[in-house]
Amino acid sequence: MSKKETAPKDRNATVWAIEPHTSAKHAILRHYLNAWFPVLSSWSKRVVFIDGFAGPGSYAGGEPGSPELALRTLLDHGHATRMKETQFVFIFNEFNTERHAELEAHVDKLSVEHKGWPKNVVVKVHNDNFKTVAEQILTSLGDDRMAPTFAFVDPFGYKDVPLELIARLMKYKQSELFIYWDANSANRFATGNIVDEHFEALFGTDEFKNAPPAGDANRMPFLHDLYRRQLAAQCGFRYVRSFQMVNSGNRTGNYLFFGTRSLKGLDKMKYAMWQVDPTGNFRFSDMLNNQAVLFDVTPDFTVLEDALLLEFSGQTVDIDDVVTYVIEFTPFHAGHVKMKTLKPMQAAGRISSPNQKRAGQFPPGTLIAFP
Ligand SMILES: C[S@@+](CC[C@H](N)C(=O)[O-])C[C@H]1O[C@@H](n2cnc3c(N)ncnc32)[C@H](O)[C@@H]1O
Incomplete structure (x- = not known):
């Protein structure tokens, strides 16, 4: 070169x-x-x-x-x-x-x-x-x-x-x-x-x-x-x-x-x-x-969906732990998690929450149940 x-x-x-x-x-x-x-x-x-x-x-x-x-x-x-x-x-x-x-x-x-x-x-x-x-x-x-x-x-x-x-x-x-x-x-x-x-x-x-x-x-x-x-x-x-x-x-x-x-x-x-x-x-x-x-170009959030489903399979996890995992171990950042990924996942029935007040919202303390 x-x-x-x-x-x-x-x-x-x-x-x-x-x-x-x-x-x-x-x-x-x-x-x-x-x-x-x-x-x-x-x-x-x-x-x-x-x-x-x-x-x-x-x-x-x-x-x-x-x-x-x-x-x-x-x-x-x-x-x-x-x-x-x-x-x-x-x-x-x-x-x-x-x-x-x-x-x-x-x-x-x-x-x-x-x-x-x-x-x-x-x-x-x-x-x-x-x-x-x-x-x-x-x-x-x-x-x-x-x-x-x-x-x-x-x-x-x-x-x-x-x-x-x-x-x-x-x-x-x-x-x-x-x-x-x-x-x-x-x-x-x-x-x-x-x-x-x-x-x-x-x-x-x-x-x-x-x-x-x-x-x-x-x-x-x-x-x-x-x-x-x-x-x-x-x-x-x-x-x-x-x-x-x-x-x-x-x-x-x-x-x-x-x-x-x-x-x-x-x-x-x-x-x-x-x-x-x-x-x-x-x-x-x-x-x-x-x-x-x-x-x-819009990011492909299905990649993150798949990563979360794999990582937390069968578990119920605090939202903070989900966000920390994303920042630390995936290419995505915190701003990609709640509205861009979890909300559509919930709407599609791919995740649920046992303690959420309103569907599609993930304030601190929210638990996410992964199938
Ligand atoms: C890539 S340029 C800096 C560009 C600047 N940081 C910017 O983003 O606008 C590198 C600069 O480091 C200077 N330089 C080279 N060797 C140096 C050294 N040992 N200590 C300090 N500056 C040095 C060069 O003269 C050059 O101006």
Whole structure:
């Protein structure tokens, strides 16, 4: 595969043209933060958002970069007033000097547009290697002052993202990671002995060397699953989910990995991913630009019906347990359960309830009897 297929075509430019997969990545980030900021602010008086590879602030066509998206998601949020008792610290970091200058100017412009940041918002822009900034954050916050941290780690490749360092950033139990993982390079170089030093840092192990040989259909799944396992084990994430990005050459370029210890966080992220891929395959293709599916696809809830009938066969189960099962063990999210799946199942006589007040409604405490 040529380098062109995974990197922006003008990677050396200070500002480059946005690509479809970047817009998809941004959409997931926006949907997630929109749901997650209010949850975090109800848990903590302080929240940290780190964009470790922040870019120049905007794209060639004027599209906003990730720092602006994150900031606007909070500032323009319908519940912004409710969140004002929580301090939100945004840390944006960009290593490249010219891009950093662009980013700083862009953030300043946003601040002026908002007549200065609200009192509960702190914005810091750094010009350093992510590894240095992460160490600085860890030192300056100290164990006692760590707050729920959402780290967006969005490098061009596989360098400067050591798992050991990310794991330390994720130590606080409500912290979460959203990382753009260079699957294409992992696939190309895993058994090549070319960049082992970087891969050992990336994976936090040298087990990538055991990947099936190039060309074997199991090679990419092996590497994907190894990275997922390592994220879970080293960062202490209970849940790790990925979203596949297919490049214009119809090959997997990257996976977006999300790690959390929270079932609620997992649910909100699945919701965000469904917004970008309404088929529920957790996949976006630059080739198709997902146009065909964006407007005319409705999820196939019979798949979920069948999964529930199989899992709970012969049992009477509390609605909360049904929802938890769906979030944890199926591709679906909580919003898919009651009205989209259980209600039609009940109407069709496929399930019943011994204590429901009104058919088709499933408030807490409702028991569902599965045949
Ligand atoms: C994929 S782009 C970021 C895009 C941005 N997050 C967005 O979504 O709009 C990756 C950026 O990381 C920067 N970069 C590369 N190596 C870095 C490092 N070690 N530390 C911090 N930034 C780095 C690059 O200059 C580039 O601007």
